[in-house]
Amino acid sequence: MIDFLEKVLEDDTYVLTRDDIVQVLSLDTSIIMKDLCYVSDIIRQRYCGDDVQIRALLEISNICFRNCNYCGVRRDNTLVNRYKMSIDEILESAYGLSKIGFKTLVMQAGESNAHKSEELAYVIKTIKSNFDMAVTLSLGEHPFEVYKQWKEAGADRYLLRHETANDRLYSYLHPDAVLQTRMDALNSLKELGYQVGAGFMVGSPTQSVSDLADDIEFIRDFQPDMVGIGPFIPHCDTPFKDEKAGGSMDTIRAVALVRIVTKNALLPSTTALATILKDGQKAGLMAGCDVVMINFTPLKYKLLYEIYPDKKCMTEDPNTIIEKTTDMIKSIGRNVSNDRGHSRKIKNQ
Numbered sequence: 456m457i458d459f460l461e462k463v464l465e466d467d468t469y470v471l472t473r474d475d476i477v478q479v480l481s482l483d484t485s486i487i488m489k490d491l492c493y494v495s496d497i498i499r500q501r502y503c504g505d506d507v508q509i510r511a512l513l514e515i516s517n518i519c520f521r522n523c524n525y526c527g528v529r530r531d532n533t534l535v536n537r538y539k540m541s542i543d544e545i546l547e548s549a550y551g552l553s554k555i556g557f558k559t560l561v562m563q564a565g566e567s568n569a570h571k572s573e574e575l576a577y578v579i580k581t582i583k584s585n586f587d588m589a590v591t592l593s594l595g596e597h598p599f600e601v602y603k604q605w606k607e608a609g610a611d612r613y614l615l616r617h618e619t620a621n622d623r624l625y626s627y628l629h630p631d632a633v634l635q636t637r638m639d640a641l642n643s644l645k646e647l648g649y650q651v652g653a654g655f656m657v658g659s660p661t662q663s664v665s666d667l668a669d670d671i672e673f674i675r676d677f678q679p680d681m682v683g684i685g686p687f688i689p690h691c692d693t694p695f696k697d698e699k700a701g702g703s704m705d706t707i708r709a710v711a712l713v714r715i716v717t718k719n720a721l722l723p724s725t726t727a728l729a730t731i732l733k734d735g736q737k738a739g740l741m742a743g744c745d746v747v748m749i750n751f752t753p754l755k756y757k758l759l760y761e762i763y764p765d766k767k768c769m770t771e772d773p774n775t776i777i778e779k780t781t782d783m784i785k786s787i788g789r790n791v792s793n794d795r796g797h798s799r800k801i802k803n804q
């Protein structure tokens with residue numbers, strides 16, 4: 456085993472350096488993956504235990520003002536039928552999910568004002584005061600005041616992937632945006648007391664080992680409460696349609712490194728990974744992940760939230776997915792958590 460991986464296991468205070476990170480990212484996966492995943496799984500066990508959090512996801516709108524070159528619901532993709540769930544539809548779904556025992560509702564949407572901020576504040580308040588659930592938002596960049604309004608309404612967490620921590624690559628992926636605005640938004644969310652999720656894509660067009668090392672270093676230094684990591688998957692109605700997808704082993708390697716540098720962060724085993732790799736969700740959980748999200752968007756909308764093609768589990772009944780996911784979790788010696796799964800980085804929640 457490489458000496459710094461051994462150090463990680465023996466010395467709690469050892470922090471991976473950029474050189475360590477670059478070395479892991481540069482080696483052939485056939486050489487490094489066994490040892491790396493062995494170490495990341497032990498760290499997961501030590502700092503997070505064996506519980507896996509299952510979150511319910513609701514994609515409340517696919518309307519988006521942004522024009523990200525990789526994303527199927529980008530503004531300029533006129534082939535998308537746009538939708539927004541009504542307030543009643545959202546609340547009905549939330550009620551149903553709380554009844555079957557979900558402790559976290561993740562509401563995700565394209566970045567827009569399709570739902571007014573006050574409407575969403577009302578939704579958050581209603582869910583928090585009536586259905587015993589944590590609320591996670593994933594709605595893109597908004598002004599500080601709006602983040603504050605939603606926090607005061609009771610929102611617990613906010614997922615805002617940074618996508619890449621490299622200035623050049625960020626601008627290449629997002630023709631209408633700059634990295635600094637993203638970083639400012641993440642800092643605002645932290646300051647407001649949200650449990651904050653960052654995250655990135657692996658294998659996005661032109662991404663180099665050095666760019667990926669920037670991501671791992673950013674996560675190491677920012678210490679988000681949650682980190683979402685998935686492979687880039689080309690969508691045929693975007694400027695990146697002819698680009699190559701990110702690799703599954705490269706994605707798992709990034710997940711394992713993030714587990715090692717965050718120790719106790721909540722790491723979802725993403726649908727994107729499960730889309731490009733058979734049993735990818737299980738592979739993620741075995742490499743350091745401890746969260747799974749199940750999509751409960753009503754079917755008529757779910758099919759329209761196509762950020763990348765052939766998303767896993769699109770038409771399967773979500774109740775069957777719960778069963779299968781539970782079985783899979785047990786099959787690898789893990790348990791389904793029955794608490795809310797708050798951040799381990801924030802005390803007394």
Ligand code: 5AD
Nearest residue numbers: 525526616686687688690727762763
């Ligand atoms: N491939 C993989 N991931 C994608 N995302 C958006 N489009 C794609 C794609 N084509 C990811 C982004 C975004 C999250 C919701 O989905 O990282 O933050």
